[in-house]
Amino acid sequence: MFKIVFSYAFRNILRMRLRSLFTILSIILIISLYTVLSSIGVSFTNQIDSLIAKQDVDIALQAKFASTPIASIIQEETINKILKYDEIKSTESIFIERKQLENDTSVFLLGLSDFDTFSQRFGFNLIDGRSLDKTKKELVIGEKMAKVLNLDIGAKFQLEDNEEYLIVGIYSSWLNFLNSGLIIDIKTAQTLVQKPGKVNSLFISLKDPTQATVVIKKLNKEFPKLKAIRGNQFPNSLGPIKSVFFFSKIISILTLIIATAVLLNTFIMAINERTKEVGILSAIGWSQGMIISVFFIEALLLSFSGGLIGFISAYPIMDILQNNFASIYMYLPESPNISMLFDLFLMCFGISLVSILFPILYTLKIKIAKAIRNE
Amino acid sequence: MNKLIEIKSVSKLYDKGLVRALENIDLTLEVGKSYALMGSSGCGKSTLLNIIGSLDEASSGEVYYDGKTIKEIKNLTLFRREFIGFVFQFHHLIPVLTLRENIEAALLPNTKITKDERESRTFELLEKLNITHRSNSYSANVSGGERQRAAIARALINTPKLLLADEPTGNVDSLTAQSILETMFQSAKENNTTMLIATHDHDIAKMADVLIKMKDGKIISITHA
Numbered sequence: 001m002f003k004i005v006f007s008y009a010f011r012n013i014l015r016m017r018l019r020s021l022f023t024i025l026s027i028i029l030i031i032s033l034y035t036v037l038s039s040i041g042v043s044f045t046n047q048i049d050s051l052i053a054k055q056d057v058d059i060a061l062q063a064k065f066a067s068t069p070i071a072s073i074i075q076e077e078t079i080n081k082i083l084k085y086d087e088i089k090s091t092e093s094i095f096i097e098r099k100q101l102e103n104d105t106s107v108f109l110l111g112l113s114d115f116d117t118f119s120q121r122f123g124f125n126l127i128d129g130r131s132l133d134k135t136k137k138e139l140v141i142g143e144k145m146a147k148v149l150n151l152d153i154g155a156k157f158q159l160e161d162n163e164e165y166l167i168v169g170i171y172s173s174w175l176n177f178l179n180s181g182l183i184i185d186i187k188t189a190q191t192l193v194q195k196p197g198k199v200n201s202l203f204i205s206l207k208d209p210t211q212a213t214v215v216i217k218k219l220n221k222e223f224p225k226l227k228a229i230r231g232n233q234f235p236n237s238l239g240p241i242k243s244v245f246f247f248s249k250i251i252s253i254l255t256l257i258i259a260t261a262v263l264l265n266t267f268i269m270a271i272n273e274r275t276k277e278v279g280i281l282s283a284i285g286w287s288q289g290m291i292i293s294v295f296f297i298e299a300l301l302l303s304f305s306g307g308l309i310g311f312i313s314a315y316p317i318m319d320i321l322q323n324n325f326a327s328i329y330m331y332l333p334e335s336p337n338i339s340m341l342f343d344l345f346l347m348c349f350g351i352s353l354v355s356i357l358f359p360i361l362y363t364l365k366i367k368i369a370k371a372i373r374n375e
Numbered sequence: 376m377n378k379l380i381e382i383k384s385v386s387k388l389y390d391k392g393l394v395r396a397l398e399n400i401d402l403t404l405e406v407g408k409s410y411a412l413m414g415s416s417g418c419g420k421s422t423l424l425n426i427i428g429s430l431d432e433a434s435s436g437e438v439y440y441d442g443k444t445i446k447e448i449k450n451l452t453l454f455r456r457e458f459i460g461f462v463f464q465f466h467h468l469i470p471v472l473t474l475r476e477n478i479e480a481a482l483l484p485n486t487k488i489t490k491d492e493r494e495s496r497t498f499e500l501l502e503k504l505n506i507t508h509r510s511n512s513y514s515a516n517v518s519g520g521e522r523q524r525a526a527i528a529r530a531l532i533n534t535p536k537l538l539l540a541d542e543p544t545g546n547v548d549s550l551t552a553q554s555i556l557e558t559m560f561q562s563a564k565e566n567n568t569t570m571l572i573a574t575h576d577h578d579i580a581k582m583a584d585v586l587i588k589m590k591d592g593k594i595i596s597i598t599h600a
Contacts, residue, residue, distance in 0.1 A: 004476055004483060011471035280467045283430055284481040284529060285456025369431035372467065 005290065009297035012270070019266060020302060026262045027306025028313060031344065034255040035314035035336045036321070041248035042340070043333035057092070057203040057231035058212045061219065064227040070096045076197025078223060082204070087215050089207045092117060093199035095189050096181075099159065107145060108181030111189025111199075115140065119171065124183070129153040129169030134185045140169035144179035157182075159192060203231065256347065263299060263355035271295060271359040278363050279371025288364050295360050299352035307348040311341060378439075379536060379569045380404035380427060385436035387422050387592075396422040398592045400436070404537070409563060409570040411580040414589035420573035421541050423589070427571065428459050428539045441536075456484055460530030460568075462540035462559075466522040468514040474525040475501065475510040481529045500528040504558055520551035527555060531562050538563055540572040544579070556582060 013020045061082075066072035074093075083091065095111035112118045115131045132138050139157055146167075151157065156164040165184070173179050190196045206212060212230060219228035271278070281291050314336045322334050363371070380403065387397040397419045404410060404427075412420050425431035427438060429445055437444050440458060448454045468477045475497055482493045501507045504524040509517050514525070523543060530538060540559065544552035560582055563570045572579060580586050586598040 004472075004479060008469070008472060008476075008480075015471055276467070277469060279430075280463075280469065281480075282452075283428070283455065283461050285452055285484050285533070286480075287452045287484055290484060367431055368429075369425040372430070372463065 005294055006297060009294050010301065012274075012294075012298055013301055016270065019269070023262060023266045023302050024306040024309070027259060027303055028310040030255055030259045030262070031307045031310025032313040032317060034252065034259075034347075035311050035340060035344070036317050037248065037251045037255075038340055039314065039318065039333050039336045041244070041252075042337045044244055044248075057234075058206045058209045059204040059216055059219070059228050060231050060234035061202040061204065061226055061228050062200070064225055070098075070200060072200045074199050074202055074226065078226070079197070079199065079202060081222075082202070082219070085215070085218075087206050087208065087211050089205045091205070092203045093186060094118065094201050094203075095186050095195075095199045097189065097193045097195065099193060102158070108142075108178060109189045109192060110178065110181050110183045111186035112183055113186045115183060124171045124173050124178075126169050127172045129167070131169060132183065132185060133168075137163070137165045137188075138168045138184075139165045140171050140183040141167055142179040142181045143170055143172045145182060146170050148180070159184075201234075203234075256351065259303075259347075260351045260354050263303060263351055264358065266302070267295065267299060267355050268359045270298070271356070271363050275363050275366065275371050275374040278360075279366070279368045279374065282364070282368045283372065291364065292356065292360050295356040296352060299356045300349070303348035303352045303355075304345070307344050311336060311344055377406040378403055379406045379441065381439040381442075382427070383437050383439070385423075385426060385433045385438060387419070387426060387431070388434040395592050397426070397433070400592075400594060402587070402594060402597075404569050404571060406536070406569055407564075407567040408585060409560060409583040410572070410585045410587055411583035412571060412573040412587045412589060413575065413577075413580055416575075418589045419592040420589060422592075424539050424541050424571065424573055427537070428461055429455055430461075452484070456481070456533055458536050460533060460535035460538045462523075462527050462530045462538070462543045464542040464545045466514065466519075466526040466546075468522055468525055468529075470514055473511050473513055474506060474517065474521070477514070477525055478528045478532055481532050485533070496532055497528075500532055503562070504528050505554075518551075520547045520555065523547055523551075523555055524558070527559055527562075531566075531568075534566050535568060538568050538570045540570070542574055543572065544574070544576065552576070553578075 061074065063072035063074065079091075079093070082088070092113045094113070095109075097109050097111075098106050099109045100106050112132075115124075118124060119126060119131070126140065127143060129140065132140055139159075141151060141157070146152065151167055153167055153169065155167050157167055158164050171179075171183065184192075186199070187196075190198060204215075206215060216228045216230070219226065278291055281294075282288075318333065318335055366374075382400055382402040385397055385400040386395070388395055400423060412423065414420055422431065426433050429451060432445075440448065440454070445451070468474070469480065472480060478500060479493055479497045482488055482496065488496075498507065498510075501510050504527060506517075506521050506524050506528070509521050509525075514522050517525075523546070527540075527543065530540075538559070543559065544555055547555065556579060559570065559572075562568070570583075572583065574580065581600075584600050586596075586600070587594055588596045588598075
């Protein structure tokens with residue numbers, strides 16, 4: 001039975017060659033776009049997961065209503081009060097500020113209390129040179145800054161009048177905008193922008209990590225303008241990460257809707273044109289399930305072939321992206337995530353089912369005699 | 376009298392009652408007999424056939440199949456498959472299936488029948504209707520007569536108790552029509568199938584056991600041969 005039903009479905013696709021071709025092409029486009037964007041999302045998520053795994057701070061503290069880490073400011077007196085907490089073992093802080101340079105350009109100043117710990121925790125990879133010596137006037141610059149300003153290790157960089165700093169290393173960060181910055185000792189950074197003692201984020205390690213919840217409650221109560229969260233929640237609380245996740249979800253949902261709309265449009269037309277056929281099949285004793293299965297096989301053939309070619313097409317697209325943009329977007333993967341193939345098949349199955357059910361159930365409600373008269 | 380179909384006071388209205396296609400039809404079809412339904416175009420022949428064939432619903436009245444109304448039949452799909460065979464005026468074959476597949480398609484839903492049995496029954500009918508040489512051709516590539524033979528084979532393959540034919544020879548030449556009708560009548564006789572044929576053709580009417588004449592949605596005469 002399956003052989004005839006399958007060949008019937010297959011021949012129907014061939015019968016409407018041009019329409020089938022355009023449907024498959026549309027699905028190829030949609031699925032390749034979905035694959036590329038989702039692979040970037042998956043790669044990004046994996047990087048965030050690895051960052052979270054690296055976190056060994058118990059509490060992260062930021063200004064409550066700051067939209068980005070740069071907009072967050074924690075005053076020196078607040079830090080001093082927090083440092084008096086008995087539960088605290090140690091703290092580290094980060095200070096980010098935009099610094100205007102002489103030649104009308106600006107860079108991000110990243111003042112870190114400890115370069116080695118931060119680079120390990122937040123994915124600042126030292127790709128060349130060495131880390132900072134706090135006692136000397138030294139800088140580690142972002143790879144984009146190095147490229148744009150044509151700077152290299154050993155070069156001197158002037159941040160203030162008559163104040164030259166030696167470039168000792170080049171880093172690369174997964175957050176694109178930070179690659180246009182430079183890392184410097186936190187106290188020097190605060191002095192350079194005349195904000196002594198102020199930091200953007202404070203990271204706290206506790207003597208007893210099991211007390212984290214209690215200390216978070218205590219901090220949030222004592223400092224209502226600040227927001228204390230668990231250290232491993234910090235990367236996900238960052239604005240750009242939230243945006244990427246949000247964007248990724250929106251793209252996935254939009255792709256699903258567009259793919260369903262394309263296939264639904266094809267099947268509304270196909271089933272409408274074949275109302276008479278549906279009537280004949282009902283008249284000769286085909287069950288509704290059998291009739292639905294014919295259209296479902298057609299939809300599966302179209303969506304699966306489009307989906308598979310779309311997935312394969314994502315390889316060259318990602319290769320082009322990787323070759324041209326990988327230096328900017330660190331989280332661009334080299335190829336699509338193969339584990340997505342199963343999700344894609346599930347997606348194709350779902351959109352096929354949704355695309356045929358509405359038009360075929362509508363047609364099956366038509367009286368057989370009326371359906372047969374349909375031309 | 377062995378009743379197969381009993382129609383009681385069946386009426387069919389269209390356009391919110393403005394058009395009366397059938398009006399108080401009472402008719403009994405006996406097992407194994409052939410009936411010719413005659414009348415001018417628009418007199419309600421096809422409507423009556425559709426209602427008897429469960430392809431349409433009556434506005435009022437009842438049709439009894441072996442004593443059961445349509446509402447009492449639990450599996451309407453199974454009933455349509457096993458009880459009724461339908462031959463339409465315009466063959467209504469599926470264009471993307473070959474003649475053999477079109478005939479076989481009517482047997483597909485019957486899971487009790489094996490593939491071998493399905494194939495042998497299909498070839499038996501192809502042979503009987505003299506279209507074996509066209510078995511792998513699509514309907515677009517064969518003559519009108521061959522298409523109609525395939526449509527008849529599709530209607531007969533389930534050996535239905537009732538064969539309904541709506542002007543089966545309306546689109547073929549007289550020679551082909553004669554041959555098609557002979558095959559239909561012969562098959563019906565062999566299987567004790569009740570046959571109801573809507574037609575304009577007086578020659579067909581002569582071949583039937585009973586002649587039913589319709590006018591304006593009403594039966595005006597029933598003549599036994």
